[in-house]
Structures are given as C-alpha cells and as structure tokens.
Amino acid sequence: MKLGIILETKESEKAWNAFRFANACIGRDHEVKFFLMGEAVECEQVKHEKYNVPEEMNKFLDSEGILFACGTCIKSRKLEDQTVCPISTMNDCVELVEWADKVVTF
Numbered sequence: 001m002k003l004g005i006i007l008e009t010k011e012s013e014k015a016w017n018a019f020r021f022a023n024a025c026i027g028r029d030h031e032v033k034f035f036l037m038g039e040a041v042e043c044e045q046v047k048h049e050k051y052n053v054p055e056e057m058n059k060f061l062d063s064e065g066i067l068f069a070c071g072t073c074i075k076s077r078k079l080e081d082q083t084v085c086p087i088s089t090m091n092d093c094v095e096l097v098e099w100a101d102k103v104v105t106f
Contacts, residue, residue: 002031004100006093007040012048015040018106019056026063033096034060036069036085041077044084068092 003025007018018034025032036043046053061067061084069085070093080087097103 002099002101003033004096004103005032005034006096006103006105007034007036007043008038009106010039010042010046010053012046012051012053014106015043015046015053016048016051016056019053019060021104021106022060022065023056023063026060026065032060033066033099034068035088035093035096036067036073037093038070038073041069041073041079041085044082068096 003022005018005022007015009015022032022034043053043057057067067085068088071087071089074080074085074087
C-alpha cells in the first residue's frame with residue numbers, strides 16, 4: 001500500500017508517534033511519503049528526554065522513506081540551512097495525496 005503522512009505539529013509526542021507510525025509502515029513493506037507542514041518543519045530541532053523525534057526521523061530516512069517539507073514554512077522560519085529535508089511546495093503535497101492509497105495526518 002502507498003501511504004502519505006502529513007505532520008503539522010512539532011509537539012514532541014505527536015511528531016515522535018507520526019515517525020514511529022511511518023517506520024512501522026515501512027517495516028510492513030508499505031511505501032511511505034511524509035510531508036512536514038507548518039511548525040512540523042522544526043522537527044529536527046525538537047529535544048525531549050522521552051520522545052526522540054530526530055532519532056525516529058533519521059530511522060525513517062535510513063529506511064529509504066521519502067520526506068518533504070513545505071518550503072514556504074521553512075523559509076518563514078529561516079531554516080533553509082538547518083534542515084535535511086528537501087524544500088518542497090504545495091504542489092508536492094498535492095502529488096503526495098494523489099499518489100497515496102491512504103493519507104494520515106498528525
């Protein structure tokens with residue numbers, strides 16, 4: 001199955017669970033594309049003693065998960081030089097939704 005995941009928060013537990021879900025999907029041989037929007041583009045910088053968001057994000061990337069991030073959201077936060085995420089557009093988000101069999105939002 002092709003799964004699209006859209007994350008709109010940097011709240012540590014929700015972001016952590018979104019990436020854990022994505023990793024579980026990949027572990028079950030699903031194709032996964034992940035789009036960060038709004039404050040979620042700040043996920044790489046989330047520090048929490050219990051919910052290690054960057055670690056789960058890196059697991060996703062190491063498992064060949066595909067990650068996009070809203071370029072407008074990145075630029076508005078001046079994070080262009082501080083992210084591993086490719087800068088994407090709303091058109092990329094639309095294409096993710098069109099591509100996916102199912103879309104999950106967090």
